[in-house]
Amino acid sequence: MSVLQSDNYRLRLFVRYLVLTLIAAIFIFPLIFMVMSSLKPSQQLLVDSGSLRAFLPVGDISLNNYTLAFQRAPVGLFVMNSLFVTGVTVLSSLFLCSLAGFSIAILDWKGKAVVLSAILATLTVPFETIAVPLLLMSSKLPWVGMEGLEFGWLNSYRVQIVPFIADGLTIFLFVQYFRDLPRDLIEAARVEGASWWTVYHKVLMPLSGPVIATAAILKFLAMYNQYLWPLMVVQEEGYRPVLVGLQYFFQLNTAWGEIMAYLSLITVPVLAFYLVLQKAFIASIASTGVKG
Amino acid sequence: MLVFIILPFFFAIWFSLTNQRLISPNPTKFIGLSNYTQLLSVGTIVLEPERDASGAVLRDKDGEIEYPRLRTFTRNNPDHPKIDGMREWFSWQTGPNDEFKRVILAKDVVFMRALKNTFVFVIVVAPLQAGLALMLALLINQRLRGINVYRAIYFMPVVISIVVVAFLWRLIYDGNNGLLNNLLGAISFGAIEPIDWLGQTSTALGAIIGMSIWQAVGFHMVIWLSGLQTISPTLYEAAELEGSSKLQTFRYVTWPGLRNTAVLILIVITMQAFGLFAQVDVMTNGGPLDSTQTIVFQAIERGYGKQDISGGSAISVILFVIVLSISLIQRYLTRERI
Numbered sequence: 001m002s003v004l005q006s007d008n009y010r011l012r013l014f015v016r017y018l019v020l021t022l023i024a025a026i027f028i029f030p031l032i033f034m035v036m037s038s039l040k041p042s043q044q045l046l047v048d049s050g051s052l053r054a055f056l057p058v059g060d061i062s063l064n065n066y067t068l069a070f071q072r073a074p075v076g077l078f079v080m081n082s083l084f085v086t087g088v089t090v091l092s093s094l095f096l097c098s099l100a101g102f103s104i105a106i107l108d109w110k111g112k113a114v115v116l117s118a119i120l121a122t123l124t125v126p127f128e129t130i131a132v133p134l135l136l137m138s139s140k141l142p143w144v145g146m147e148g149l150e151f152g153w154l155n156s157y158r159v160q161i162v163p164f165i166a167d168g169l170t171i172f173l174f175v176q177y178f179r180d181l182p183r184d185l186i187e188a189a190r191v192e193g194a195s196w197w198t199v200y201h202k203v204l205m206p207l208s209g210p211v212i213a214t215a216a217i218l219k220f221l222a223m224y225n226q227y228l229w230p231l232m233v234v235q236e237e238g239y240r241p242v243l244v245g246l247q248y249f250f251q252l253n254t255a256w257g258e259i260m261a262y263l264s265l266i267t268v269p270v271l272a273f274y275l276v277l278q279k280a281f282i283a284s285i286a287s288t289g290v291k292g
Numbered sequence: 293m294l295v296f297i298i299l300p301f302f303f304a305i306w307f308s309l310t311n312q313r314l315i316s317p318n319p320t321k322f323i324g325l326s327n328y329t330q331l332l333s334v335g336t337i338v339l340e341p342e343r344d345a346s347g348a349v350l351r352d353k354d355g356e357i358e359y360p361r362l363r364t365f366t367r368n369n370p371d372h373p374k375i376d377g378m379r380e381w382f383s384w385q386t387g388p389n390d391e392f393k394r395v396i397l398a399k400d401v402v403f404m405r406a407l408k409n410t411f412v413f414v415i416v417v418a419p420l421q422a423g424l425a426l427m428l429a430l431l432i433n434q435r436l437r438g439i440n441v442y443r444a445i446y447f448m449p450v451v452i453s454i455v456v457v458a459f460l461w462r463l464i465y466d467g468n469n470g471l472l473n474n475l476l477g478a479i480s481f482g483a484i485e486p487i488d489w490l491g492q493t494s495t496a497l498g499a500i501i502g503m504s505i506w507q508a509v510g511f512h513m514v515i516w517l518s519g520l521q522t523i524s525p526t527l528y529e530a531a532e533l534e535g536s537s538k539l540q541t542f543r544y545v546t547w548p549g550l551r552n553t554a555v556l557i558l559i560v561i562t563m564q565a566f567g568l569f570a571q572v573d574v575m576t577n578g579g580p581l582d583s584t585q586t587i588v589f590q591a592i593e594r595g596y597g598k599q600d601i602s603g604g605s606a607i608s609v610i611l612f613v614i615v616l617s618i619s620l621i622q623r624y625l626t627r628e629r630i
Contacts, residue, residue, distance in 0.1 A: 131596075225452075285447075
């Protein structure tokens with residue numbers, strides 16, 4: 001009897017793992033295909049995709065495609081652009097939005113509720129709907145630069161950074177987190193004679209590790225994966241981020257090997273980053289869900 | 293914040309009422325609602341078949357009924373002022389013996405197709421993606437060794453840009469040597485002919501839907517999971533003591549506990565689905581024959597590609613009104629249950 005039961009249990013366990021693994025294959029095989037293809041010449045790549053060889057590093061394996069990709073487009077420049085824009089935006093966004101969250105959650109001032117609901121309302125406006133007017137606006141904004149006052153923000157880093165520093169979701173995450181912190185802590189610091197600025201950066205920020213991680217991860221993903229906006233505002237090579245740079249690979253002949261190399265190049269670091277910090281990534285997505 | 297979200301939003305409404313262009317020698321003029329009438333005007337006409345002298349219906353070589361040319365009605369025809377300048381959107385046979393042809397016309401046929409495609413996309417993707425994500429979440433919510441590895445894998449496509457995913461799937465969907473065609477061929481031992489997934493009107497939108505779900509389903513799985521974990525384990529223990537079946541447990545314990553999550557997920561997916569752009573831009577450019585045109589693609593193509601800021605803004609405002617009304621409807625429908 002007990003033998004039978006344990007057999008039954010084992011079978012069910014096996015079926016469960018089988019289902020899980022089959023589904024995992026659907027998600028993982030296209031990615032394996034991408035990386036493997038990046039190592040093969042375009043000709044062999046197309047032939048191989050007829051068999052399981054598509055997922056194996058067999059045949060004429062080399063990093064040739066990567067060299068070719070670097071020759072075809074200034075890949076290094078694009079990566080640096082993306083990293084620069086993303087990095088600056090994430091850092092300044094964390095600073096500004098945490099300050100805004102601090103002001104709304106902790107400080108007392110008139111009209112706070114209105115401002116908060118206005119901020120929340122912006123979450124319901126999809127970016128796509130404001131992209132076109134924002135483009136016109138950006139083309140006319142003034143900027144004090146090296147050569148004095150100039151107009152027009154197109155083709156610059158600032159047009160990719162400034163519009164995304166303040167965002168409703170990040171502010172909201174900070175407001176929520178700060179509200180849940182014990183008030184006693186803040187009051188104790190105030191009694192000791194600390195200024196609000198001291199409270200912010202000596203008391204609150206050291207306690208905000210989790211929410212900073214969440215906000216940073218969400219912002220990083222959103223910024224690094226930007227496509228529509230840079231496509232519209234950046235026509236000059238010098239400021240182009242990685243995804244817009246993909247256009248280089250569709251001139252004249254489509255060399256799939258090179259494209260796969262480029263895709264792997266810009267994806268694998270993010271994937272590795274994700275796999276290392278996997279728990280934090282998933283927790284940050286989950287925390288946006290709980291709010292609803 | 294104010295400058296970059298709220299201001300452009302009001303600009304959008306203002307521009308949509310003018311003839312603003314990105315670079316134009318003429319000053320901007322206020323033109324009222326004509327952008328909207330241009331986009332949204334639809335009309336209809338019934339075409340009577342051509343008859344010969346005896347009154348019999350004329351047919352062409354293939355036996356198709358012959359109709360007068362539509363142009364004779366829509367080009368400066370004083371008898372039909374309402375449909376002036378319109379083009380055929382779609383038509384069907386009507387009347388006795390199906391001899392008549394009812395034609396639906398629109399001033400802007402491409403935009404109408406974009407509207408339709410976007411709605412199809414949303415209506416298919418929202419329930420399908422939410423349902424699949426829930427199934428995955430239930431699978432992952434088991435207590436098994438190594439389950440975190442599976443969770444990590446299911447979530448993986450989410451961290452990859454949709455643009456990268458779209459390029460990758462372009463190769464997978466390829467009509468000749470695509471991975472998908474080869475796989476189908478291998479499974480069916482060559483019975484299924486290779487299909488040019490992105491190259492024909494009947495499959496292009498479906499292909500984009502499939503790929504979009506593949507990329508985003510992990511995201512919503514995680515949100516479902518966080519909902520599942522808020523359900524108290526004592527409820528499950530109680531259900532087990534009562535001897536309820538798995539299905540009953542899901543119906544009476546799990547599902548009621550997930551209501552808030554369900555509302556959130558549906559709203560989020562709907563919003564994202566209305567923003568469909570990158571996949572189309574990378575994979576099909578709206579084609580073939582406008583079968584994958586979407587609202588945002590149209591807004592960008594006009595506002596940016598053709599530098600017609602006012603036209604693009606008008607489309608943006610229409611999109612916003614649609615999204616707003618749908619989220620209000622969703623909120624209203626789910627109001628009492630929360």
